[in-house]
Amino acid sequence: MNDDEIAQLRARLDALESQDAIRRLKATYMRWCDERRGTQIAELFWPDGTWEALGGAIGGVAHGHDEIGRMFESSRLTFTVHYLTNESIEVRDDTATGRWKLFEPCTFRDELAIWQGGHYVDDFEQRDGEWRFSHLRLAMDFKAPFDEGWLRTRFVELPK
Secondary structure (H helix, E strand, C coil), X not given: CCHXXXXXXXXXXXXXXXXXXXXXXHHHHHHHHHCCCHHHHHCCEEEEEEEEEECCCCCCEEEHHHHHHHHHHCCCEEEECCEEEEEEEEEEXXXXXXXXXXXXXXEEXXXXXXXXXXXXXXXEEXXXXXXXXXXXXXXXXXXXXXXXXXXXXXXXXXXX
C-alpha cells in the first residue's frame, strides 16, 4: 500500500468509527428520554448545543445545557418508548448529520395515551475526540390519540 491508500483507509476507518460513536450517542439519548433523565440528557449536547421541535412536536427550542435540562425536567410526557428506524449518518471530518424516523407510544401527563411519529435531523460535532449533539431537530408527522389512531385524528390537541 502506498501513502495515499493508507490515508484513504484511515479516513474510511475514522468515518466508520465516528458513525458508530454517533449511533451509540443517539441510542443513549433515546434510552435516557425513556428513563426520564432530564438534566443528564443535556450533557449529551455541547454547551452551545440546541434542541429544537418543529411542526407540532412538544418542546420548542432550548439552547445550552441549562435550558435543555430544564425542558426535559418539565416534560409533560410521563411515559415514552422511542423506536428509531431508517438511520442515515453522514460524517464529514469533525461534523456529521444523522437522520432517523421515530415511532413513539407515550402518555401525556398520565391523562392521555398517544402515538407519535416523526423524524429527527441532527447535527453532531466531534471535539477533542468526543461526539455530541450540536443541533437536534425533531419534526412530528403525527400525534394521534391511542384509541383513535392517526386516521381519525392526525394531530391531537393536548390538554394544558
